[in-house]
Amino acid sequence: MRTPPPADGAPAVQLDQVVKEFRSTTGPVRAVDGIDLTIGSGEIVAFLGPNGAGKTTALDMILGLTTPTSGTISVHGQAPRHAVAAGRVSAVLQTGGLLRDLTVAETVTLIASTYAEHAGIGSVIERAGLSELAGRKVSKCSGGEQQRLRFALALLPDPDLLILDEPTAGMDVTARRDFWETMRAEAASGRTIVFATHYLEEADSFAQRIVMVAGGRIVADGATEEIRTRATGRRVSVTFTPGTRAEALSRLETLDAVHAITPDGDRVHLRALDSDAVARAVLDLGGTDLLVTSGSLDDAFTTLTQGATR
Amino acid sequence: MNTTYLRIELARVGRDLVSMFFIAVMPAFFFIIFGASMEYGAYPIGNGNVSMHTMISMAAFGAVVATTGVGGMAAVERMQGWGRQLGLTPMSDGAYVRVKTTVAFTISLIPIGLVYLIGAFTGASAPGWVWAASAAIVMLGAAVFSLYGLIVGLLFRSESAVGAASGALVILAFLGNIFFPLSGVMLTIAKFTPLYGIIGLARYPLTDGALVATEGVGGSDPLWVLLANSLTWTVIFAVGAVLLVRRGRGRQ
Numbered sequence: 001m002r003t004p005p006p007a008d009g010a011p012a013v014q015l016d017q018v019v020k021e022f023r024s025t026t027g028p029v030r031a032v033d034g035i036d037l038t039i040g041s042g043e044i045v046a047f048l049g050p051n052g053a054g055k056t057t058a059l060d061m062i063l064g065l066t067t068p069t070s071g072t073i074s075v076h077g078q079a080p081r082h083a084v085a086a087g088r089v090s091a092v093l094q095t096g097g098l099l100r101d102l103t104v105a106e107t108v109t110l111i112a113s114t115y116a117e118h119a120g121i122g123s124v125i126e127r128a129g130l131s132e133l134a135g136r137k138v139s140k141c142s143g144g145e146q147q148r149l150r151f152a153l154a155l156l157p158d159p160d161l162l163i164l165d166e167p168t169a170g171m172d173v174t175a176r177r178d179f180w181e182t183m184r185a186e187a188a189s190g191r192t193i194v195f196a197t198h199y200l201e202e203a204d205s206f207a208q209r210i211v212m213v214a215g216g217r218i219v220a221d222g223a224t225e226e227i228r229t230r231a232t233g234r235r236v237s238v239t240f241t242p243g244t245r246a247e248a249l250s251r252l253e254t255l256d257a258v259h260a261i262t263p264d265g266d267r268v269h270l271r272a273l274d275s276d277a278v279a280r281a282v283l284d285l286g287g288t289d290l291l292v293t294s295g296s297l298d299d300a301f302t303t304l305t306q307g308a309t310r
Numbered sequence: 311m312n313t314t315y316l317r318i319e320l321a322r323v324g325r326d327l328v329s330m331f332f333i334a335v336m337p338a339f340f341f342i343i344f345g346a347s348m349e350y351g352a353y354p355i356g357n358g359n360v361s362m363h364t365m366i367s368m369a370a371f372g373a374v375v376a377t378t379g380v381g382g383m384a385a386v387e388r389m390q391g392w393g394r395q396l397g398l399t400p401m402s403d404g405a406y407v408r409v410k411t412t413v414a415f416t417i418s419l420i421p422i423g424l425v426y427l428i429g430a431f432t433g434a435s436a437p438g439w440v441w442a443a444s445a446a447i448v449m450l451g452a453a454v455f456s457l458y459g460l461i462v463g464l465l466f467r468s469e470s471a472v473g474a475a476s477g478a479l480v481i482l483a484f485l486g487n488i489f490f491p492l493s494g495v496m497l498t499i500a501k502f503t504p505l506y507g508i509i510g511l512a513r514y515p516l517t518d519g520a521l522v523a524t525e526g527v528g529g530s531d532p533l534w535v536l537l538a539n540s541l542t543w544t545v546i547f548a549v550g551a552v553l554l555v556r557r558g559r560g561r562q
Contacts (some may be wrong), residue, residue: 065397085400092396097391100324106318113314114401153395 010077012161012192013039013062018071020057031057032068033216039194041160044187046203047196048227049213050108053183055196057092058213059165062194063091075161087115087157092150092164100139102131104149111153119158129151129182129282134228144175151182162186163193168202180206203227233259234294238287239266255281311408312401330420330518332476337372337421338428341365342465343398344489346432347440356517357434363516365429366444367488370509372421373452373477374483381456382472385463401535414456419448436516451540455479459546460506469524479505491522501531504547507539 020032032054039045040295047055060066061073064080075083083089098107112118125134128148138146147167154162164183168176183206187193197203203210203224210227212220220227240248245268252258253271257278260271267289272278277291282290323329326448345351345364353360387393396406422445426434462475483489487497487507510519510531519530 063398065394084398091398093391093394097395099322099387100391102318106321110315110318111395111399112395113312114399114405116400130316138533150395154398157399 010074011038012043012076013037013194014072014074015058015062016072018058018061018068018073020054020061020066021069030216032061034071035213035216035218037211037218037221039192041192042190044193044207044208045209045211046207046224047194047197047213048198048200048203048210049196050198051162054216055213056165057216057303059091059163059194059196063089063163070124076129083161087117088159089161089163090154090157090159091162092147092154092167098138098149099145102138103135104138105134106143107149108152108156112156115157115277124152124155126186127155127182129178142175144172144179146174146177147171148182150274151179155186159191161192161194164193166196166198168197168199172262176202233271233273234292236270236272236275236278236282237267237289237291237293238270238282239289240268240285240287244286246284248287251285252278252281257281289308312405312411315401319409320416323380323413323417333372333376333379333417334420334424337368337375338424339427340371340489341368341428342432343432344368346428351433355522356520357514359434360522361429361432362434362436362440362556364514365425365434366448366512366516367509369422369425369445369489370448370451370490370505370512371383371479371483371488373418373448374426374455374505374508375479376421377414377454377456378459378462378476378479379472380410380417381459382463382475383459383469384410384456385471386467386472389464389467411453411456414453415449418452418498437519440515444512446514447508447514451512454508454540454544454547455504457551460534461550461554463549464551466556475544487521493523498519499534501539502528504539504543507536507541507543510536511540 014035015035015037018032018035019030021030035044035054035058043163047058049055055178057066061068062075062080064084073080074088078086078088080089099110101226102110105121105125108121112121118124121193125131128151130145130148130152133141136145138149141149147170151167154164167183168179171179175210180202181305183193195202195207207224210220210222210224212227247262248270252261252268255278257272257274259273262269268287270278270282279290333431341364345361345368348361348364351359351361351364355363426441426445458471459475463472465471482503485492485500485503485529486509487500488505490510492500514533514536517530519532519536521529521531523529
């Protein structure tokens, strides 16, 4: 269906000591704080991180929409702007970015006109599942339909590297599933796909590799399986009486099953993969008001960030 | 020039009926009630008649409303994310500016063409070169106001602000001596407002600078006053636009 990327040997994306600072009223803010990253041709990589982790800023730099404060970035061996102009990289950006008073077909025609060569207006409309909506005004399209339109626009240059920034934000469950279904077909044709998300499930079901970002840094980078084990787990909360507290804490610290201990007034929060074992131990130590909850992704990030900086 | 982009842009503006009302219908209507239907329209002035004078004024008003809208919407759409979408394409900023400038010129031709057409059928009279020269000056002068629209769009980042900027043109048009002949202190103040120079220059081929007053001819403007006004405001708008574009590039 599509020609494979030229065998130029260069990785799809290479970031070398990339830093991005923004000026703010309280002084410079480091959105990206020294990222080194290499993504090979054909990889499917998730950028996973909470809001404000620096995902969008990092992707913007890869796309040449902003330039790094320091460090270098290359896309297929070229400067980002050149790679964009050559149609080798394309993206589905977060919300915004469409003209509401155009129709779907007009929008695709408009963006297609900026390329010397493109994949065909009818072809991308069909692949993005928009054939029925071609004549509809963008303002009358749902969030999911607008996202499919952005996806159609991203397919126009037939890019080797496709970047998706929170592609399913604002979609309902069905639209989300359909979107990833379409994306699988594109991945199968050999494109490199890099997407940012804060949904662990999305990264888990679609990516081969997860790069976890927090505080502008990479806190974990590895195969999806490996990251999942580290990021999941449960939170065990319990109250100890002042008399038993000190001894209980010192005992818990020796347990392998406990990954992190966070005292909080009378209560103590513990993170653990094997929450049953920890719960048993806590009760044996005289803990009361036991509460076991599945850890939120934010908790997992906190753990991973602390692990990375310790 | 990317003609596909240009064609779709022109279709967008043409479909916007509210804008079209202010750009085309309102100046034509103003001309008919203030100019064509008035008996003083046939009074001679300079190289032509009063109806010609009113016709140039109303065409200029329609043209600046048109270019302000185009400039303002360009700023707003870029900041609402379209700039990022275009940033993912090979299209350069220069190519985008060329398309938008062509759109502004083309749209400004609608009120000019319509008002001049009505003028031709209702007794506006002047030598042919006055028609051509005044229309050309209106077009060039109106182009400056796309920068005014751009500035408001960049500053306030909303479609309603651009609408308000177009509305403010009515006040600037009064101060620009477009709707009603000013005199005394008001006239002195008016000479420093942004529409005054452009409209004076557009009428210059007709009037050689003579001013119309409610009781006949009321003084005249030397050419340098009109040029100084136009150039000063062009520089102010251009510098303001450049500064705001730079500021906006940091993060959108």
